[in-house]
Amino acid sequence: MTPEDSKYAKSHEYVHVEGDIGTVGITDYAQKELGDVVFVELPQVGSQLEQNEELGSIESVKAVSELFAPISGEVVEVNEKLKDKPELVNTDPYGDGWMVRVKLSDATELDVLMGAEEYDEYVETESGH
């Protein structure tokens, strides 16, 4: 189930907002497409992210994919657990597999992202099922 309380980018990242902090990760669909995640490269705390710009990269056994920032803002926390347990991205993408927490600089950016239902439809179209 795609969580209703988050917003989704076409590049398959989610952002879950509480107050002015957004928690960013990749969706369940994205982790399934990638397969076993073995390495996640994330920005440092304090870096500035711009919406739709590269935020880091994610290596699965078979390929590397870029991560894009779904919203702009300052990185206030990165998920240190992923250093030793990158597989959390596969096993719990919306929970312990989160990647960065961002202090949003412009909440109106959320308006261009998709809701859960819209994202599910988008995935169905994209995957051709």
Next chain:
Amino acid sequence: MADQPAASLKKTPLNEIEKELGGKMVDFGGWELPVQYSGILDEHEAVRTRVGVFDVSHMGEVTVKGPDALSMLQKATCNDVSKLEDGRAQYNGLLYPTAGFVDDILIYRNAPDDYFIVVNASNSDKDYEWFRECAKGFDAEVRNRSAEYAQLAIQGPQAEKLLQPMTDVDLSRMKYYRFGKGKVDGVAAIVSRTGYTGEDGFEVYVSPEHSTRIMRKIIAAGAKPCGLGARDTLRLEAKMALYGNDIDHTTTPLEADLGWIVKLDKGDFNGREVLRRENAEGVRRRLVGFEMVDRGIARHGYPVVDGSQEIGVVTSGTHSPTLKKAIGLAYVPPDKTAQGSEFAVLIRGKETRARVVPTPFYKRAK
């Protein structure tokens, strides 16, 4: 994200069952094949510790028969085919006169004038044409038999135990790189103790119409269905070359660190002069195994650099599921090939250190 396979892709006889088993289908050199079922790490581990089954029916088969079959193969390849005996298989290089690879192949000897040759899927038409070219002036008949065979690879320490009840070929007496003919599940088959995983195992060649039934039985007996993803991580840990990645028409067997299949004294063959010169003067570059010192995975095509200068290229790279670190193969200049030498790989613009290590990365316990 992987592209969905197009409708025009070639399908193996096992295509239906692969989809039924939940295989994630991809375009692999024009063939629709599963990259994974349960997951690459899970499938990889099954082969290293138990047993897995792969559909490798996309591989091509060519037969060469006739009084001149041996002399023709000797001319076309760099290993010494005369050393083969009936019932034995040999890894070999099919070469151009430049000593570049047409393909890397397996030659099975049925009889001194009868050879069964297994070639890479994407090369099978090219190889067949090249064999026919090489056969000119020889009394040898070359036939492309690819459509007549499905091929299943049963790989892992439990492969013999799993397969023996299904075949009358005595597997316990079959050594590595030997083969036998008999029946598997009641139908004619070739069974060889070969594989592309670095693990014990067998490759079974059967008529396509029986392949689905046999695959079902193999899975029912406990083999995990495995895809191309695990095949790649397994072969790379065992440092087995992948045509199109590690070797191609621009690389010679000596550059590819495959000197053990180069027999300069066997008589004339395509590429011998080039290989002799390389042997005497040294190669310009050589394929080495490396592991990453810094974090990151160096993948196919990433440049090896020394300052601003590009000095080599990564040909294969992955996360090794067995060793739990990033490994790979790269062509580097001769002065960087010693074990322990370090070089930098550009990973998305960032210099990342790698170190030359002994290969194979993984060797099974005997």
